[in-house]
Each structure stands twice: as C-alpha cells, then as structure tokens.
Amino acid sequence: MTSFAVTKLVAAKDLRIELRSRVLINQVLPFAAITMVLFAFALDQDDLLVRVAPGLVWLATLFSMLVVVQRSFAVEAGDGALDALRVAGVPAQGIYFGKAAALAVQLLVLETLLFAAAFVLYSSRFDGAGVFLLITSALAASCGLGLVGTLYGGLTTGTKGRESLLPLLLLPVVAPVLIGATRATEAALGVGRISMQEGWAWVALLVTYALLFGIGGSIGFGPLVDDTA
Amino acid sequence: MKTGFVILSYVATFGGIAILVAVMMRRARSMSARLPPEDQPWT
Amino acid sequence: MVLGLDLVEQREAVRSRVGLLGHSNGLYTDLTITENVAFWGATVGASAEEVSAAVERMGLAGRLSDVPVRKLSAGQRRRTALACLIARRAELWLLDEPHAGLDAAGRDELDTVLRAATAAGAMMIVASHEMERAGALATRMVEVAGGQIRGQIRGQESGTP
Amino acid sequence: MSGPTSTRATRAIGIATIVGLIWFVAFGLFLSPDDAVQRKGVRILYIHVPSAWLAYLAFIVTAVSSAAYLWKRTRSLTWDRLAGASAEVGVLFMGITLLTGSLWGRVSWGVYWVWDSRVTTTAFLFVTYLGYLAVRGLGGSHEQRARRSAVVALLAVLEIPLVHFSVEWWRPLHQQESIAKGKLQNLMLFSLFVGVIVFTLLYVWLVMHRQRVLAMQDALDDRGLEFAIAERRQEASL
Numbered sequence: 296m297t298s299f300a301v302t303k304l305v306a307a308k309d310l311r312i313e314l315r316s317r318v319l320i321n322q323v324l325p326f327a328a329i330t331m332v333l334f335a336f337a338l339d340q341d342d343l344l345v346r347v348a349p350g351l352v353w354l355a356t357l358f359s360m361l362v363v364v365q366r367s368f369a370v371e372a373g374d375g376a377l378d379a380l381r382v383a384g385v386p387a388q389g390i391y392f393g394k395a396a397a398l399a400v401q402l403l404v405l406e407t408l409l410f411a412a413a414f415v416l417y418s419s420r421f422d423g424a425g426v427f428l429l430i431t432s433a434l435a436a437s438c439g440l441g442l443v444g445t446l447y448g449g450l451t452t453g454t455k456g457r458e459s460l461l462p463l464l465l466l467p468v469v470a471p472v473l474i475g476a477t478r479a480t481e482a483a484l485g486v487g488r489i490s491m492q493e494g495w496a497w498v499a500l501l502v503t504y505a506l507l508f509g510i511g512g513s514i515g516f517g518p519l520v521d522d523t524a
Numbered sequence: 525m526k527t528g529f530v531i532l533s534y535v536a537t538f539g540g541i542a543i544l545v546a547v548m549m550r551r552a553r554s555m556s557a558r559l560p561p562e563d564q565p566w567t
Numbered sequence: 568m569v570l571g572l573d574l575v576e577q578r579e580a581v582r583s584r585v586g587l588l589g590h591s592n593g594l595y596t597d598l599t600i601t602e603n604v605a606f607w608g609a610t611v612g613a614s615a616e617e618v619s620a621a622v623e624r625m626g627l628a629g630r631l632s633d634v635p636v637r638k639l640s641a642g643q644r645r646r647t648a649l650a651c652l653i654a655r656r657a658e659l660w661l662l663d664e665p666h667a668g669l670d671a672a673g674r675d676e677l678d679t680v681l682r683a684a685t686a687a688g689a690m691m692i693v694a695s696h697e698m699e700r701a702g703a704l705a706t707r708m709v710e711v712a713g714g715q716i717r718g719q720i721r722g723q724e725s726g727t728p
Numbered sequence: 729m730s731g732p733t734s735t736r737a738t739r740a741i742g743i744a745t746i747v748g749l750i751w752f753v754a755f756g757l758f759l760s761p762d763d764a765v766q767r768k769g770v771r772i773l774y775i776h777v778p779s780a781w782l783a784y785l786a787f788i789v790t791a792v793s794s795a796a797y798l799w800k801r802t803r804s805l806t807w808d809r810l811a812g813a814s815a816e817v818g819v820l821f822m823g824i825t826l827l828t829g830s831l832w833g834r835v836s837w838g839v840y841w842v843w844d845s846r847v848t849t850t851a852f853l854f855v856t857y858l859g860y861l862a863v864r865g866l867g868g869s870h871e872q873r874a875r876r877s878a879v880v881a882l883l884a885v886l887e888i889p890l891v892h893f894s895v896e897w898w899r900p901l902h903q904q905e906s907i908a909k910g911k912l913q914n915l916m917l918f919s920l921f922v923g924v925i926v927f928t929l930l931y932v933w934l935v936m937h938r939q940r941v942l943a944m945q946d947a948l949d950d951r952g953l954e955f956a957i958a959e960r961r962q963e964a965s966l
Contacts, residue, residue, distance in 0.1 A: 446883070450863070450876065460862055463855075464880075467891075496897075515879045
C-alpha cells in the first residue's frame with residue numbers, strides 16, 4: 296500500500312468523521328467567532344480594528360487550531376485506532392500526511408469563514424489584486440499549520456496533562472506562520488505599511504516552513520507515535 | 525541606581541546557581557543512599 | 568520464522584499479515600460498521616465484495632451495518648473489529664482475552680464466529696483466562712503463568728496449531 | 729563540595745570553576761573600568777554575553793546527543809541523559825541571559841524589554857526548551873522518553889532558523905546594541921573572556937553532576953520496576 300494511497304485514505308476518513316460529528320461547525324467555529332468579537336471589545340477603536348484585522352483573524356485561527364488538533368487525535372486515541380494502524384504496518388508517513396491534509400482542509404474552511412467575519416465585524420476592505428495573494432498565503436499557512444499541528448498532536452496524544460502540553464509545544468513553533476501569514480494578509484488587504492511585493496516574500500517563507508515540516512515531520516512522526524521500543 | 529541593577533544581576537545569577545546546585549546535591553545524596561554502588565558506575 | 572517471514576529482518580512486513588486484537592478494538596466510533604471495515608479493507612486494497620463478505624461473516628450485515636459503532640454493544644464491537652481483521656486479510660490472529668467484557672450471549676456469538684473463522688482456515692493464538700471456553704475452541708493448549716510456560720494441557724507436541 | 733556524584737574530575741573542574749568565578753566577579757565588578765558610553769552598564773554584559781553563548785552551546789550539545797541516541801549504532805541512554813542534563817543547564821543559562829539582558833536594557837535604554845530579533849529569538853528558544861523539558865517529563869519507559877525527546881530536540885533545531893529568519897525580517901536588530909559592543913577596551917574584553925571560560929567550566933561541571941543525578945533517577949525507577957515484576961512472578965508461582 297503506497298504512502299500516497301494511505302494519505303488519501305486517512306484524509307478521507309478524517310474528513311468523513313468530521314462531517315459526521317460536525318465538531319468544526321458546532322464547536323470550533325462559534326469559539327472562533329466569539330474570539331473575534333472579544334477582540335473587537337478589547338480594541339474598541341474602529342480604525343485600529345481595520346489595521347489589525349489580519350492579525351486577529353490569524354490569532355483566532357491559531358487558537359481554534361489547538362481545538363481541531365486535539366479533536367483529530369481524540370478520535371484516534373479513543374479506541375486505540377492509531378496504535379492498531381501502526382501495529383497493522385500502515386506506513387507512518389501516510390498517516391501523517393493524511394491527517395495533516397484533513398487538518399489543513401478544516402483550517403481553510405475556518406479561515407474562509409473568519410475572513411468573512413472580519414469583513415463584517417471589522418469592515419475590512421480590499422481590492423481585487425489582493426485576492427490572489429490572500430488565497431495563496433492562506434493555503435501555504437494552512438499546509439504549514441496542518442503539518443505542525445499533526446506532528447505535535449501525535450506527540451501529545453494519550454499523555455497526561457495533554458491539554459496544557461499541546462499549546463506549550465505548538466504555539467511557539469507556529470510563530471513564523473503567525474508573523475508570515477499576518478504580514479502577507481496585511482499586504483493583500485492593503486493595510487499597514489507593507490507592499491504587495493513584500494507580501495509575496497512572506498508567502499515564500501510560509502512555503503519553506505511547510506516544506507521543512509513536511510520533510511522533518513514525516514521522518515519524526517513514526518517514532519513519536521510508536522509506543523513500541 | 526545603575527550600580528543597584530549591576531549588583532542585582534550578579535547576585536541573582538550566582539545566587540540562583542548556588543541554590544540550584546544545593547538542591548541538586550541534596551537530592552543526589554538522598555538518592556545515592558538508596559542505591560547500591562553498581563548503580564553508580566562513576567564511584 | 569512467522570508466515571515465512573524472518574521476524575528480525577522483516578519486522579514491518581510481517582505486521583500487515585498479522586492481526587492483533589487487544590482490549591481496545593481500534594475502531595472509529597463516529598463511523599458505521601461498514602465504514603470501519605471498508606477503511607481497514609482499503610489499507611490492503613480489498614474489494615467491496617470482500618468488505619461485505621467480512622461484515623456478513625461476522626453476522627453484522629443488514630440494517631445493523633449502518634449503525635455508528637458508538638451505539639453498538641461490546642459484543643458487536645468485538646465482532647466488528649474481527650470483521651476488520653478479515654477485511655484486511657490478516658492471516659495470523661492474536662486475540663488477547665476476546666471474551667473479556669462480553670455477556671453470556673456475546674460470548675456464544677463470539678465462539679461461533681471464531682469456530683467458523685478457524686474452519687475457514689484462519690490461524691489463531693488466543694490468550695484467555697476462561698479455560699472451558701477457550702478449551703472448547705482450541706486444538707492445542709499451553710498454560711502460561713508468571714511469564715513462563717507451565718505445561719502442555721492438550722494437543723500434539725508438534726504438528727499444526 | 730564533594731557529594732555522591734563527585735569524582736576526581738568533577739572536583740578538579742569544581743575547584744577551577746570556583747577560582748574562576750572569584751576572578752570573574754573581581755574583574756566584572758571592580759578591576760575593569762567603567763565603559764566610556766554606558767559606564768556601569770557594561771558590567772552586566774559580562775554575565776549576559778557568556779551565558780547567551782553557553783545556552784546556545786548547551787542546546788547544540790542536546791541536539792548532537794539526541795542525534796547520537798537516535799542513530800542505531802550509538803544508541804544508549806547515556807546520550808539521552810546527557811541531552812536532558814545539557815538542556816536543563818541550557819534553560820538555566822538562557823534564563824540568566826534573559827534576566828541580565830532585561831536588566832541591561834533597563835540600565836542602557838530605560839526599558840526592560842525590546843522587541844528586536846535577537847531578544848525575541850532568545851525568548852523563543854527559552855520557551856521551546858521548556859517544552860522539551862515538559863516532553864521529557866511525560867510517562868512511559870526510559871526508551872520511549874529518550875526517543876520522544878530526541879525527536880523533539882531535533883525538531884527544535886529545525887525550527888530555530890525558521891524563527892530566527894522570520895523574526896529577523898519582522899524586527900531588524902536595534903542599532904544601539906551593535907554600537908555598545910563595538911568599542912570595549914582590552915581590560916573589558918579580558919573580563920568577557922574570563923566570563924566565557926568560567927561559564928564553560930561551570931556548564932561542564934553542572935552537566936556532569938546533573939547527568940549522574942538523572943542516571944540515579946533512572947536506576948531508582950528500574951529498581952522500583954524490577955521489584956514489581958519480581959513480586960508478580962512470585963505471586964504467580966504460589
């Protein structure tokens with residue numbers, strides 16, 4: 296069974312479970328929406344809100360990602376499915392990329408809705424040229440977050456104190472994605488003093504980040520989740 | 525005021541290290557008492 | 568040597584042909600029986616017919632097969648897990664106390680299913696505390712205590728398991 | 729100073745460290761002159777700079793010993809314990825670096841924290857290795873702990889350039905800081921040099937002792953484990 300086939304299979308399985316249980320729509324999205332509203336309360340000035348809207352969207356995405364990652368591995372650990380997969384010799388790379396892809400898709404759905412909320416709540420505006428940059432940076436960032444989230448999610452499954460360990464490990468690691476995605480989005484929306492051309496440079500950083508964690512993660516994921524010596 | 529900060533940095537640094545070393549030594553002594561020599565190859 | 572594979576060199580390769588079933592069934596509780604078995608079958612590229620045959624053989628066909636696993640009884644879950652083993656063409660089954668947590672009816676169902684599976688040629692090593700039940704199934708029994716083999720209760724020294 | 733984890737080697741290094749420390753404090757506080765620009769502030773740098781270098785050295789040692797553990801041929805729990813001990817000492821030095829850095833910032837520019845790339849990367853490293861130590865604290869057998877923390881240590885190495893590069897772009901280095909380093913007279917350079925030597929000795933001494941304490945901890949766990957198995961075996965044969 297090639298890793299690529301396993302990747303598709305695992306990704307399809309994760310997304311089907313998500314469609315069936317709808318945790319993203321029932322729990323994660325309301326959580327993200329509330330976070331956006333609370334940001335608005337905290338910042339309170341409308342012109343400031345427009346300026347920092349990209350940062351707020353990506354912050355809301357990061358915090359929501361923690362919930363989605365925990366859910367993604369609660370499904371595996373619940374009845375020992377992940378261990379069963381590994382004991383059955385299913386390649387770890389396949390599982391890693393499969394779960395990362397499913398996580399990335401869910402994050403993209405989340406980001407689309409959060410950007411819509413930003414246009415409503417924070418009255419963000421942007422011209423046509425920025426759309427392409429916005430979409431590319433969201434795609435690159437989601438891939439990076441999906442890979443890193445799956446890697447550290449796999450590490451912390453089934454361990455005590457998991458709720459607090461995942462943020463401690465994950466949030467520092469995704470700092471480059473937060474910086475890169477926010478700058479690229481600011482360039483796309485034309486807020487802040489960043490040019491479109493610089494925005495594309497940040498997208499390059501996001502792509503490098505995703506590639507590095509794609510390679511490093513696929514090597515590290517197996518040993519991290521295997522409990523056998 | 526500046527000398528205060530300078531003194532503070534020296535005291536905090538070396539005081540902190542001294543405390544940590546004392547704690548480590550105390551724990552080492554209690555553990556070593558409960559372990560036979562063959563578990564402590566460096567002795 | 569297990570199934571013709573050297574356990575030292577080909578550790579990974581032997582895994583896909585061995586089915587281990589411990590106390591946890593390794594199922595996705597949000598998915599239905601068919602979806603679980605189809606998923607496991609797909610890991611070895613099994614056809615839809617093989618999947619439905621596996622579900623059929625475990626007595627889970629019909630309306631039951633579209634019920635999410637979280638709504639099933641312990642016995643039904645255990646049989647779903649066994650159906651997954653069949654779907655992924657596991658040749659050697661390692662069952663760790665399969666009867667644990669099942670009521671009397673569940674155990675009888677499980678015995679009939681295990682007997683049918685061995686009749687169809689599956690090789691099984693069952694670890695169980697229940698001497699009479701396991702005894703009825705086994706062609707060869709070995710008593711193990713404190714990690715050492717104590718004695719041979721029934722079955723030839725050598726020959727087929 | 730001789731405890732159960734001391735040997736001739738650690739005693740020698742220990743004495744050298746203490747002598748060095750006395751020298752260091754003497755030079756750092758009294759013998760070296762005030763800096764022309766920042767007067768007394770430079771004395772804090774004598775701690776800040778060496779401890780930063782030692783923190784980086786400690787994390788390099790952790791990464792190398794993690795790789796050594798993961799490589800089949802050189803796999804042994806000693807490498808794992810060395811990685812753990814070095815990371816702990818590294819976090820200690822990184823904490824000192826951040827503390828003295830903010831005190832120095834307060835003295836030089838009147839502000840405790842400045843969001844430039846070097847300080848931010850240092851803070852990031854501090855949090856990353858706190859995460860690494862948290863991973864070491866997870867349960868499981870020693871081999872599981874070793875393998876899991878080795879992978880995390882190597883992933884940390886993968887992250888550092890990424891973070892450094894993105895933070896560098898985000899906030900370029902502050903100008904004043906580079907000027908302050910520029911014109912240190914020879915006596916000050918000597919204090920800095922003594923600082924690096926002494927801190928390295930201190931690092932080696934701490935790691936040797938810490939590594940042995942971890943070895944004893946593992947031995948105690950194993951004894952506890954063996955006792956439980958023996959008891960069960962005895963129980964089974966009744």
